Amino acid sequence: QSALTQPASVSGSPGQSITISCTGTSSDVGSYNLVSWYQHHPGKAPKLMIYEVTKRPSGVSNRFSGSKSGNTASLTISGLQAEDEADYYCCSYAPNSTFRVFGGGTKLTVL
Amino acid sequence: EVQLVQSGAEVKKAGESLKISCKGSGYSFASYWIGWVRQMPGKGLEWMGIFFPADSDTRYSPSFQGQVTISVDKSNSTAYLQWSSLQASDTAMYYCVCLGGTIDYWGQGTLVTVSS
Numbered sequence: 001q002s003a004l005t006q007p008a009s010v011s012g013s014p015g016q017s018i019t020i021s022c023t024g025t026s027s028d029v030g031s032y033n034l035v036s037w038y039q040h041h042p043g044k045a046p047k048l049m050i051y052e053v054t055k056r057p058s059g060v061s062n063r064f065s066g067s068k069s070g071n072t073a074s075l076t077i078s079g080l081q082a083e084d085e086a087d088y089y090c091c092s093y094a095p096n097s098t099f100r101v102f103g104g105g106t107k108l109t110v111l
Numbered sequence: 112e113v114q115l116v117q118s119g120a121e122v123k124k125a126g127e128s129l130k131i132s133c134k135g136s137g138y139s140f141a142s143y144w145i146g147w148v149r150q151m152p153g154k155g156l157e158w159m160g161i162f163f164p165a166d167s168d169t170r171y172s173p174s175f176q177g178q179v180t181i182s183v184d185k186s187n188s189t190a191y192l193q194w195s196s197l198q199a200s201d202t203a204m205y206y207c208v209c210l211g212g213t214i215d216y217w218g219q220g221t222l223v224t225v226s227s
Binding site for chain 2: 034099
């Protein structure tokens with residue numbers, strides 16, 4: 001099972017909005033509304049930001065939103081803040097050996 | 112509250128064996144798949160394998176088949192990740208993850224450092 005495809009890096013200035021894409025296939029992202037997004041600071045456990053494509057866990061800012069079209073899911077962060085700088089990973093349910101597949105990760109830089 | 116608490120950082124030499132642990136609480140441990148994720152220095156997250164405690168069904172990603180062993184002690188709600196002979200390339204952070212259906216729960220990570 002190949003990893004999902006994410007851009008290696010994105011950047012934006014404080015206050016701006018950015019979108020990170022996550023492209024899979026009709027076997028994973030395209031077939032199931034089970035895409036999650038994680039914020040990851042190295043050395044810490046990944047933090048769940050979005051699950052089931054669009055849902056936010058309690059405590060996550062509403063500046064974070066998710067969507068999906070066809071085989072591509074997206075994470076949008078509006079009103080960028082310095083604290084948003086981190087690595088972001090998408091993860092989809094996949095009917096493979098381990099039931100999950102990750103994206104390669106996207107490094108967000110807040111300029 | 113679902114919690115996964117992992118064992119502490121390890122420093123080992125190449126060729127040595129190692130078993131790290133992940134203790135689950137706050138949920139029915141036997142009823143959910145539990146897996147391990149690797150993050151090598153400067154690299155992304157990789158699924159290594161998963162284990163279903165209720166029937167011991169074990170599945171490995173192709174890259175990790177034969178390289179590690181995943182096991183569980185149901186009586187202690189603890190999952191393990193084991194190496195019989197470490198290599199320097201095993202240096203990484205390892206996370207355990209409970210596959211909760213729509214939400215997955217993560218341990219805090221165990222840093223494994225292997226010197227050659």
